[in-house]
Amino acid sequence: MPETTRRADRLTGNRYGNRPTMxxxxxxxxxxxxxxxxxxxxxxxxxPDTERRVQEAIEALGFRRNDSARVLRKGRTASIGLILEDLADPFYGPLSRAVEEVARAHGALLINGSSAEDPDREQELALALCARRVDGLVIIPAGDDHRYLEPELRAGVATVFVDRPAGKIDADVVLSDNHGGARDGVAHLIAHGHRxxxxxxxxxxxxTAAERLRGYRTAMEDAGIPVEDAWMSLGATNxxxxxxxxxxxxxxxxxxxAILTGNNRVTVTVxxxxxxxxxxxxxxxxxDIELADLLQPGVTVVAQDAAALGRTAAERLFRQLDGTFAxxxxxxLPTRLITRGSGEVPPAG
Amino acid sequence: MPETTRRADRLTGNRYGNRPTMxxxxxxxxxxxxxxxxxxxxxxxxxPDTERRVQEAIEALGFRRNDSARVLRKGRTASIGLILEDLADPFYGPLSRAVEEVARAHGALLINGSSAEDPDREQELALALCARRVDGLVIIPAGDDHRYLEPELRAGVATVFVDRPAGKIDADVVLSDNHGGARDGVAHLIAHGHRxxxxxxxxxxxxTAAERLRGYRTAMEDAGIPVEDAWMSLGATNxxxxxxxxxxxxxxxxxxxAILTGNNRVTVTVxxxxxxxxxxxxxxxxxDIELADLLQPGVTVVAQDAAALGRTAAERLFRQLDGTFAxxxxxxLPTRLITRGSGEVPPAG
DNA sequence: TAGAGCCTGGACAACGTTGTCAGAAGCGGA
DNA sequence: TCCGCTTCTGACAACGTTGTCCAGGCTCTA
Structure with a gap:
C-alpha cells in the first residue's frame, strides 16, 4: 500500500482509495x-539500470503523474477551452472536431461547453475555464460584451473568437463572409428572375444574422428592388x-x-x-445541410466551411501561444454557393 | 503590480504576465x-467590512482562483472526460450534449476527445484524462481491451461505457438494444413480403455492428429464411x-x-x-437521419435515442461518484422503429 | 597515483490553494 | 476590573510535482 494512503484517508475521508505518488x-x-x-x-x-527499477515500480504501483501538481509548478496546462452554442447542432460538430485536431497536434486537450446562446452562461463557462488555467479559449460568442475577459487577456490567456466577433474588446476573430454569402445567394435568385x-x-x-440580413438588403438594393417589410422575418427561432x-x-x-433562409435550422423548417x-x-x-442533394428539388445553399473556421481559429490561437505576437x-473566410435545384426554380405566376 | 510577478518572470521567462494570487x-x-x-x-x-475590502482588492487586481492548486489540495477536479469516436458525427452531437448537461447539473466541466476509432488513441486519451485527475470517464470504446484502466478504476475514477461494452474489465455499460432493433427492422421488411x-x-x-448483424440473422431465422452470403456485406466503411x-x-x-443498413453513414450512401x-x-x-421524412419515399429507420444514452451514462457516472456503490x-435502452415509407415498399418482381 | 572533470542521484524549495489550530479582539457578566 | 466566552483572523503545513544546486563516485589523463 502506498505510503501516503493512511494520512490522506484520515484527512479527507476519501473512500476512493489513493493514488501512489512519485x-x-x-x-x-x-x-x-x-x-x-x-x-x-x-x-x-x-x-539504464536505475531507469528499469523505476519503471518496474511505476508499473507495480500503477502510478500516473498528477497533472494538477505539474500544472501548478509549470504554469501551462496544455489544454484549451471551446465555448460554442450547442454541441448537438450539426454545424458545430465539424468545427469542434477541427479545433480538437489542431489542439491534438499541439499536444493539448480540449475542454468544451455549450452556452445555449445565453450570454451569462457563456461568461460563467469562460471564467470557469480560466480558473482551470486553460492556455487559450476559442469562443463562439453568445453575448456582445466581452470586457469581462480583460483581466484574462492581460494575464496571457490566448483568445480567438469564431463565427461572430468579440464585443467591446480587441481580439482575434475568424468569420465567414456572411454578408457576401447572403448577397450572392439573393443575387442568384434575382438572376433567375425573382423580384x-x-x-x-x-x-x-x-x-451572423444581422450580417446575412444586410447581405440580403445589399443584393436587393443593387438590383434596384425595394424591399417590403412583410418579406422579412427576424428572430423566428423555433x-x-x-x-x-x-x-x-x-x-x-x-x-x-423565393426565400433566403438564414441558417440550417430555418432552412429545414422552410x-x-x-x-x-x-x-x-x-x-x-x-x-449546408446533409442530404440536401437527395431532396426534390435539391437544396441550393450558401455553404460555410465549418471545419475551416475551427481550424483557422485554433491555429491562430496556438500562434498566439507560440509567442508570435501580432x-x-x-x-x-469565403462562402460557397452550391446549386442543386431549389435556387434555380423560376418565379411562379 | 502583483508581488509574485518579478520572481516568476525571472524563473520561467513567462512573457504572458502573471496572475495575482491570494x-x-x-x-x-x-x-x-x-x-x-x-x-x-x-x-x-x-x-462584512473585511469582506468588502477583500472584494475590492480582488476586483482591482483581476484575481481569479487557480483551480489547479485547488484541485491539488482538495482531490476532486469537478470535471469528467468523454471519449467518443468522432465529434463531427451527427450521432454523437446529441449524446455529447446530454453528457454535458448532466455534468453541468453536477457543477462539472466536460473534457472530450475523439478516438477516431483507433484503440491506441482511445487509450492515450483516457490516460491523459486520468493524469488530469478527471473525476470520471464516459467512454465510447474503440478498442476491445480495457485492462489498461484497472489501476484507474482501483484509484476511484468513475467509469461508464456507452454504445459498446467494455473489453476484459467489469464496468458499467449503457447500450442500445442493437440486436432487438435490427431484428425488428428486418421483421418489418419480412412482414411486408420481402424474403x-x-x-x-x-x-x-x-x-454494435456484430449485434446488428446478429439481429438480422435472428429475424431471418425466425422467419425460416436461409441467408445467402452474397446478401451480407461487413466492414464496408467508406x-x-x-x-x-x-x-x-x-x-x-x-x-x-430490401436492405437493412447498419448505421447512419451507410444509410446515406445506400x-x-x-x-x-x-x-x-x-x-x-x-x-435516424435528419430530413429522413422529406425524402421520396421517407426513410424508415430503427432509431436510437442518442441523448438518452448520454444522459443515462452520465447519471450513472455521477451516482458512482456520489458514493452509491453498486x-x-x-x-x-430500447430502439424505436419509425415507419416513413421506404420500409413499406413491397418487393419488386 | 593524484587531480581534473563528468555523470548520476538526491535534498530542498517553490508553485497557489485549503485545513488545522491557536491567538486576538470584542463583549457581557460577576 | 477581570474572567470567560464568542467571533474573527492569520500562521503554518500539506497537496504532488519540477527546478536548482550540490555531493559523491566514477573515468580519464598526466
Missing amino acids: KDVAARAGVGLKTVSRVVNGEPGVT RIGFIGDMPRIH PERVRRAAEEMLSGPSPVT IRVLAERPRPVALVGFD APERIE | KDVAARAGVGLKTVSRVVNGEPGVT RIGFIGDMPRIH PERVRRAAEEMLSGPSPVT IRVLAERPRPVALVGFD APERIE
Missing part, C-alpha cells in the same frame, strides 16, 4: 524523488414561428416567389413548409 | 491569506465500398428486394444508390 515510487525503487521525475519525463541523466424575395433569419442581435413566418410571406398581398405547397417556390439556404486580426 | 490580494486588502480564501469560497466568519433481404454493416469487431456492396447485392443472381435505380427497393436504416450494471 514519493511512493521512489521509495519502492529505492531511489530519490527527483530521479523518478526524471524517468517519468524522459529527462537525461539516469542509468419578390423573402428572408427568414435569427434575431439581429446575433451578428420551428412554429418560422413556419408561420414562411406561410405569411407566401400568402400575403404581394407573396414572395423545406417542410414548401413541401406541402402545390406551387414551387425557390429556396436558397444559408449553411495585432488582433479579423479573418474572413 | 497572497497578492491579501497584501492589498491588508488581511491574512486565509481570510481571502474564506471570502473567495463564501465561507462564514468574515465581517431476399440484404445487410450492409460495419466491421463485426465493432460490437462510401465507395458501401456503394459497390449495395450494387452487387442488387444485381447478383438472386438480387435482394439512399444515393437507390435514388439512381429505376426499380424501388425497400430500405430500413439503423440510426455492482457494475448493463443497461440496455
Whole structure:
C-alpha cells in the first residue's frame, strides 16, 4: 500500500482509495524523488539500470503523474477551452472536431461547453475555464460584451473568437463572409428572375444574422428592388414561428416567389413548409445541410466551411501561444454557393 | 503590480504576465491569506467590512482562483472526460450534449476527445484524462481491451461505457438494444413480403455492428429464411465500398428486394444508390437521419435515442461518484422503429 | 597515483490553494 | 476590573510535482 494512503484517508475521508505518488515510487525503487521525475519525463541523466527499477515500480504501483501538481509548478496546462452554442447542432460538430485536431497536434486537450446562446452562461463557462488555467479559449460568442475577459487577456490567456466577433474588446476573430454569402445567394435568385424575395433569419442581435440580413438588403438594393417589410422575418427561432413566418410571406398581398433562409435550422423548417405547397417556390439556404442533394428539388445553399473556421481559429490561437505576437486580426473566410435545384426554380405566376 | 510577478518572470521567462494570487490580494486588502480564501469560497466568519475590502482588492487586481492548486489540495477536479469516436458525427452531437448537461447539473466541466476509432488513441486519451485527475470517464470504446484502466478504476475514477461494452474489465455499460432493433427492422421488411433481404454493416469487431448483424440473422431465422452470403456485406466503411456492396447485392443472381443498413453513414450512401435505380427497393436504416421524412419515399429507420444514452451514462457516472456503490450494471435502452415509407415498399418482381 | 572533470542521484524549495489550530479582539457578566 | 466566552483572523503545513544546486563516485589523463 502506498505510503501516503493512511494520512490522506484520515484527512479527507476519501473512500476512493489513493493514488501512489512519485514519493511512493521512489521509495519502492529505492531511489530519490527527483530521479523518478526524471524517468517519468524522459529527462537525461539516469542509468539504464536505475531507469528499469523505476519503471518496474511505476508499473507495480500503477502510478500516473498528477497533472494538477505539474500544472501548478509549470504554469501551462496544455489544454484549451471551446465555448460554442450547442454541441448537438450539426454545424458545430465539424468545427469542434477541427479545433480538437489542431489542439491534438499541439499536444493539448480540449475542454468544451455549450452556452445555449445565453450570454451569462457563456461568461460563467469562460471564467470557469480560466480558473482551470486553460492556455487559450476559442469562443463562439453568445453575448456582445466581452470586457469581462480583460483581466484574462492581460494575464496571457490566448483568445480567438469564431463565427461572430468579440464585443467591446480587441481580439482575434475568424468569420465567414456572411454578408457576401447572403448577397450572392439573393443575387442568384434575382438572376433567375425573382423580384419578390423573402428572408427568414435569427434575431439581429446575433451578428451572423444581422450580417446575412444586410447581405440580403445589399443584393436587393443593387438590383434596384425595394424591399417590403412583410418579406422579412427576424428572430423566428423555433420551428412554429418560422413556419408561420414562411406561410405569411407566401400568402400575403404581394407573396414572395423565393426565400433566403438564414441558417440550417430555418432552412429545414422552410423545406417542410414548401413541401406541402402545390406551387414551387425557390429556396436558397444559408449553411449546408446533409442530404440536401437527395431532396426534390435539391437544396441550393450558401455553404460555410465549418471545419475551416475551427481550424483557422485554433491555429491562430496556438500562434498566439507560440509567442508570435501580432495585432488582433479579423479573418474572413469565403462562402460557397452550391446549386442543386431549389435556387434555380423560376418565379411562379 | 502583483508581488509574485518579478520572481516568476525571472524563473520561467513567462512573457504572458502573471496572475495575482491570494497572497497578492491579501497584501492589498491588508488581511491574512486565509481570510481571502474564506471570502473567495463564501465561507462564514468574515465581517462584512473585511469582506468588502477583500472584494475590492480582488476586483482591482483581476484575481481569479487557480483551480489547479485547488484541485491539488482538495482531490476532486469537478470535471469528467468523454471519449467518443468522432465529434463531427451527427450521432454523437446529441449524446455529447446530454453528457454535458448532466455534468453541468453536477457543477462539472466536460473534457472530450475523439478516438477516431483507433484503440491506441482511445487509450492515450483516457490516460491523459486520468493524469488530469478527471473525476470520471464516459467512454465510447474503440478498442476491445480495457485492462489498461484497472489501476484507474482501483484509484476511484468513475467509469461508464456507452454504445459498446467494455473489453476484459467489469464496468458499467449503457447500450442500445442493437440486436432487438435490427431484428425488428428486418421483421418489418419480412412482414411486408420481402424474403431476399440484404445487410450492409460495419466491421463485426465493432460490437454494435456484430449485434446488428446478429439481429438480422435472428429475424431471418425466425422467419425460416436461409441467408445467402452474397446478401451480407461487413466492414464496408467508406462510401465507395458501401456503394459497390449495395450494387452487387442488387444485381447478383438472386438480387435482394430490401436492405437493412447498419448505421447512419451507410444509410446515406445506400439512399444515393437507390435514388439512381429505376426499380424501388425497400430500405430500413439503423440510426435516424435528419430530413429522413422529406425524402421520396421517407426513410424508415430503427432509431436510437442518442441523448438518452448520454444522459443515462452520465447519471450513472455521477451516482458512482456520489458514493452509491453498486455492482457494475448493463443497461440496455430500447430502439424505436419509425415507419416513413421506404420500409413499406413491397418487393419488386 | 593524484587531480581534473563528468555523470548520476538526491535534498530542498517553490508553485497557489485549503485545513488545522491557536491567538486576538470584542463583549457581557460577576 | 477581570474572567470567560464568542467571533474573527492569520500562521503554518500539506497537496504532488519540477527546478536548482550540490555531493559523491566514477573515468580519464598526466
